[in-house]
Amino acid sequence: xKVGVVTFPGSxxxxxxxRAVVAAGAQAISLWHADSDLKQVDAVILPGxxxxxxxxxCGAISRFxxxxxxxxxxxxxxxxxLGICNGFQILCESHLLPGALTRNEGLxxxxxxxxxxxxxxxxxxxxxxxxxxxxxxxxxxxxxxxQCDDATLTQLEGEGRVVARYLGVNPNxxxxxxxxISNARGNIVGLMPHPEHAIDSLTGPSADGLPxxxxxxxxxxxx
Amino acid sequence: MALDTxxxxxxxxxxxxxFAALGLKNDEYQRIREILGRRPSSSxxxxxxxxxxxxCSYKSSKVHLKQFGEKAPHSDALLVGIGENAGVVDVGQxxxxxFKIESHNHPSFIEPYQGAAxxxxxxxxxxxxxxxxxxxxxxxxxxxRADAPDTRRVLPGIVAGIGGYGNCLGLPNIGGEIxxxxxxAGNPLVNALCVGVMRHDQIKLAKASGPGNLVVLFxxxxxxxxxxxxxxxxxETFGSTGPAxxxxxxxxxxxxxxxxxxxxxxxxxxxxxxxxxxxxGAGLSCATSELASGGSGGMQVALDTVPLRDPSxxxxxxxxxxxxxxxxxxxxPGKIARFLEICKKWDVTVTVIGxxxxxxxxxxxxxxxxxxxxxxxxxxxxxxxxxxxxxxxxYIARANAQxxxxxxxxxxxxxxxxxxxxxxxxxxxxxxxxxxFDKYVQGNTIQSQPEDSGMVRIxxxxxxxxxxxxxxxxxxxxxxxxxxxxLALAEAARNIATAGAKPLAVTNCLNFGSxxxxxxxxxxxxxxxxxADGCLEMGLPVTGGNVSFYNQTGDxxxxxxxxxxxxxxIQDVRSRTPMSFDRAGIDLYLLGETFADFAGSxxxxxxxxxxxxxxxxxLQREMxxxxxxxxxxxxxxxxxxxSQGGLAATLSEMVLRNGIGAQIQLTQDLATALFSETPGxxxxxxxPKNSVALQEMxxxxxxxxTKIGVTGGESLTINNAVISLxxxxxxxxxxxxxxxx
Numbered sequence: 017x018k019v020g021v022v023t024f025p026g027s028x029x030x031x032x033x034x035r036a037v038v039a040a041g042a043q044a045i046s047l048w049h050a051d052s053d054l055k056q057v058d059a060v061i062l063p064g065x066x067x068x069x070x071x072x073x074c075g076a077i078s079r080f081x082x083x084x085x086x087x088x089x090x091x092x093x094x095x096x097x098l099g100i101c102n103g104f105q106i107l108c109e110s111h112l113l114p115g116a117l118t119r120n121e122g123l124x125x126x127x128x129x130x131x132x133x134x135x136x137x138x139x140x141x142x143x144x145x146x147x148x149x150x151x152x153x154x155x156x157x158x159x160x161x162x163q164c165d166d167a168t169l170t171q172l173e174g175e176g177r178v179v180a181r182y183l184g185v186n187p188n189x190x191x192x193x194x195x196x197i198s199n200a201r202g203n204i205v206g207l208m209p210h211p212e213h214a215i216d217s218l219t220g221p222s223a224d225g226l227p228x229x230x231x232x233x234x235x236x237x238x239x
Numbered sequence: 240m241a242l243d244t245x246x247x248x249x250x251x252x253x254x255x256x257x258f259a260a261l262g263l264k265n266d267e268y269q270r271i272r273e274i275l276g277r278r279p280s281s282s283x284x285x286x287x288x289x290x291x292x293x294x295c296s297y298k299s300s301k302v303h304l305k306q307f308g309e310k311a312p313h314s315d316a317l318l319v320g321i322g323e324n325a326g327v328v329d330v331g332q333x334x335x336x337x338f339k340i341e342s343h344n345h346p347s348f349i350e351p352y353q354g355a356a357x358x359x360x361x362x363x364x365x366x367x368x369x370x371x372x373x374x375x376x377x378x379x380x381x382x383x384r385a386d387a388p389d390t391r392r393v394l395p396g397i398v399a400g401i402g403g404y405g406n407c408l409g410l411p412n413i414g415g416e417i418x419x420x421x422x423x424a425g426n427p428l429v430n431a432l433c434v435g436v437m438r439h440d441q442i443k444l445a446k447a448s449g450p451g452n453l454v455v456l457f458x459x460x461x462x463x464x465x466x467x468x469x470x471x472x473x474x475e476t477f478g479s480t481g482p483a484x485x486x487x488x489x490x491x492x493x494x495x496x497x498x499x500x501x502x503x504x505x506x507x508x509x510x511x512x513x514x515x516x517x518x519x520g521a522g523l524s525c526a527t528s529e530l531a532s533g534g535s536g537g538m539q540v541a542l543d544t545v546p547l548r549d550p551s552x553x554x555x556x557x558x559x560x561x562x563x564x565x566x567x568x569x570x571x572p573g574k575i576a577r578f579l580e581i582c583k584k585w586d587v588t589v590t591v592i593g594x595x596x597x598x599x600x601x602x603x604x605x606x607x608x609x610x611x612x613x614x615x616x617x618x619x620x621x622x623x624x625x626x627x628x629x630x631x632x633x634y635i636a637r638a639n640a641q642x643x644x645x646x647x648x649x650x651x652x653x654x655x656x657x658x659x660x661x662x663x664x665x666x667x668x669x670x671x672x673x674x675x676f677d678k679y680v681q682g683n684t685i686q687s688q689p690e691d692s693g694m695v696r697i698x699x700x701x702x703x704x705x706x707x708x709x710x711x712x713x714x715x716x717x718x719x720x721x722x723x724x725x726l727a728l729a730e731a732a733r734n735i736a737t738a739g740a741k742p743l744a745v746t747n748c749l750n751f752g753s754x755x756x757x758x759x760x761x762x763x764x765x766x767x768x769x770x771a772d773g774c775l776e777m778g779l780p781v782t783g784g785n786v787s788f789y790n791q792t793g794d795x796x797x798x799x800x801x802x803x804x805x806x807x808x809i810q811d812v813r814s815r816t817p818m819s820f821d822r823a824g825i826d827l828y829l830l831g832e833t834f835a836d837f838a839g840s841x842x843x844x845x846x847x848x849x850x851x852x853x854x855x856x857x858l859q860r861e862m863x864x865x866x867x868x869x870x871x872x873x874x875x876x877x878x879x880x881x882s883q884g885g886l887a888a889t890l891s892e893m894v895l896r897n898g899i900g901a902q903i904q905l906t907q908d909l910a911t912a913l914f915s916e917t918p919g920x921x922x923x924x925x926x927p928k929n930s931v932a933l934q935e936m937x938x939x940x941x942x943x944x945t946k947i948g949v950t951g952g953e954s955l956t957i958n959n960a961v962i963s964l965x966x967x968x969x970x971x972x973x974x975x976x977x978x979x980x
Binding site: 066070071128 | 399402403406407408409492493494495497498501584585586670673674675676677678679680681682683684685696699812813
């Protein structure tokens with residue numbers, strides 16, 4: 017199976033995402049922001065970083081990159097798509113997911129191991145987790161506070177689209193402690209913390225992040 | 240201002256020139272006239288003034304720094320030594336590692352965010368210029384008193400600047416230091432270290448050879464920022480009134496630098512450059528003159544082709560601009576098309592601004608008129624050299640004679656004393672700072688703060704890694720700069736070895752007051768002598784470094800602060816030893832003896848006493864300790880260095896790291912055992928079954944070994960004094976949030 021990882025100018029965690037894909041047993045394909053060709057991948061990851069320097073707003077310029085036209089089109093027809101951190105911001109700016117990521121409540125960039133619970137284990141990216149699994153993966157961002165209007169929040173909660181929630185003290189002021197959400201279909205997931213940095217306890221706080229990537233294989237085989 | 244050309248300069252020998260305002264002394268100006276056989280054009284004057292500034296020319300330090308070459312130990316590991324942008328070390332398996340520290344002290348006081356940010360940007364470009372992919376950064380920092388109003392201005396800004404720039408570059412921040420002392424008020428130290436990795440055959444040097452080869456400028460456009468930054472900011476003492484020099488501080492754009500890094504690495508991978516130099520301090524003046532000097536000397540540049548952000552800039556300003564995120568490469572004509580193509584892919588602005596020529600003159604034109612015609616070595620390498628007078632300052636005898644009068648808490652008072660020590664700003668938890676830095680990016684960080692050293696993996700298949708520690712003990716250097724330098728070197732090497740990495744090479748950043756003060760110059764001379772002697776004795780080559788003078792306000796100089804960085808190699812990062820234990824029932828041993836070494840200690844600092852005599856460095860013993868640590872590595876569950884705060888700090892940090900307590904039994908006087916800072920000590924944790932093996936090793940290496948306790952429980956218990964981990968942790972963790980929000 018081929019999983020595309022997009023590199024925008026300013027992407028930082030693209031190699032890490034590719035490493036996680038390989039660790040899960042899939043093939044990582046590098047996709048370039050200026051090239052609309054998705055190279056026949058089965059799924060796409062938008063990695064973390066500061067694409068286009070976060071100018072204007074995080075993700076606001078990236079959504080117009082040539083590659084995003086193809087990504088949006090394929091995702092709308094069911095291709096699994098995971099946006100991590102800056103990738104989540106791009107998904108919101110692309111209107112593939114509702115809401116917005118705003119400046120952390122503490123106004124500082126915050127990097128720490130973060131406990132989260134997996135609230136929905138039926139998406140393409142989380143089906144390998146036990147229900148309400150509690151995991152420890154890195155959180156690292158300056159603009160990770162998830163915000164949306166009340167109606168959207170009710171809808172996300174009501175439809176079980178809150179994929180992951182922060183445990184303990186709210187690290188950034190996100191509404192309802194939301195760390196990740198999905199679209200209604202469950203193929204598109206946006207996640208603020210970084211599972212790709214928790215695939216090996218040698219370099220991360222745990223190996224708890226790996227099931228995000230193995231889940232994808234299960235969901236693709238099952239289709 | 241009318242254009243001043245070489246032709247005009249020849250015709251108007253008596254025209255007055257503002258050399259003093261540009262930081263040049265009269266005799267320096269006269270020397271330029273001698274070199275050129277005429278008065279310099281205004282562009283030439285601009286170039287000489289920035290390149291002959293203290294910051295660029297090392298004119299006060301050169302005569303001392305040459306000891307690093309004269310006393311260099313034999314080393315098979317050194318691939319590129321002092322003089323290039325950064326030294327390069329062989330770490331095996333075909334990998335070469337380059338690392339260097341630089342200061343960005345003065346700009347960071349004026350404009351904390353941008354000063355610190357561009358400090359990171361500059362050192363990262365130095366590493367990139369060697370052909371290496373930057374893989375990590377570290378930041379040794381010093382500030383005035385933690386509760387001083389100005390510290391609350393500069394510290395948050397500097398931390399945000401380091402994070403804002405480094406995080407955006409995708410470089411893990413793996414360590415550093417943060418210490419406070421009132422002498423740094425008005426002169427905060429912002430040192431930045433970067434480490435990079437490449438294959439041996441990818442090493443690049445700053446040289447412009449091959450007539451006909453093209454001089455290519457790529458990266459950001461040139462603007463008016465940082466003009467005169469080098470000469471005006473880094474080479475002049477701040478008047479206590481604090482002049483408004485904001486426009487001289489460079490403004491960074493980390494996104495441009497990130498793209499420039501990726502673009503450059505792609506260019507290097509296709510072997511498209513003959514030589515390369517980044518544009519940092521002194522901008523194009525530095526890059527063109529150094530590249531030309533590194534080759535045969537001849538170069539012609541059309542300055543009017545330089546892309547500008549501000550079209551009103553004069554040629555002098557373009558030559559002096561320190562706009563960030565720019566590189567200058569020498570490219571063969573046959574390779575330029577591909578070079579331009581890669582720049583286009585990354586949307587990097589690129590311009591051919593000149594070519595390498597026969598002959599030995601650097602000639603710069605402005606719309607066809609010659610405005611610079613100089614022998615480039617006279618600009619880059621043949622600046623003034625000063626044998627500044629130095630003599631032992633009067634305070635040394637006075638301070639060394641002082642007998643310390645410190646409280647010596649007994650068993651009933653020791654718990655409160657330890658809590659107080661660990662909550663003091665110098666000892667308290669620094670995660671308020673380090674949590675603002677990305678330590679995970681690139682996925683190769685094995686260790687970062689608060690571990691003894693930073694460690695990154697450089698090969699995912701073979702598990703090869705490197706470890707780096709930066710250390711300075713300024714209070715010891717204040718009392719005895721010669722010993723202080725050796726002790727800092729020993730500490731940095733020990734911090735590498737506790738994790739299981741073998742020390743290989745040294746870099747340094749020497750932060751001092753004004754070299755025009757003979758007492759400061761003596762501190763500097765003694766420091767360099769100590770470091771050179773220490774490196775020779777320990778067999779560790781100095782690969783490069785940086786000198787920052789004029790860190791003083793009025794008559795008050797900072798404590799002499801030689802920051803020493805040691806790089807080591809570890810064959811298998813999976814085997815590294817962490818600083819703390821993860822389970823109960825493990826035995827704790829102290830390696831090394833403890834004497835009453837309170838001079839320069841944190842315990843003394845907390846009680847506002849600076850005097851006494853620093854410990855003497857015993858480097859033979861330090862080397863035996865390092866060998867023991869490396870040979871016994873497999874026995875250790877944990878190993879943690881003793882430094883500032885002594886055994887009290889080491890034990891507190893160990894129990895708090897994983898929330899597992901310890902019961903400690905000490906037979907020595909408690910205050911001495913816990914607060915003395917005798918160098919050359921390490922606490923190791925071993926499974927009880929390995930105790931015989933450890934004893935044998937301690938005898939083999941003649942290192943005193945003392946069992947001090949066992950792990951477990953929810954407190955740090957010392958004899959009968961009990962400190963709950965909760966109380967200790969609260970005190971340790973809350974200091975920074977309380978001070979800085």
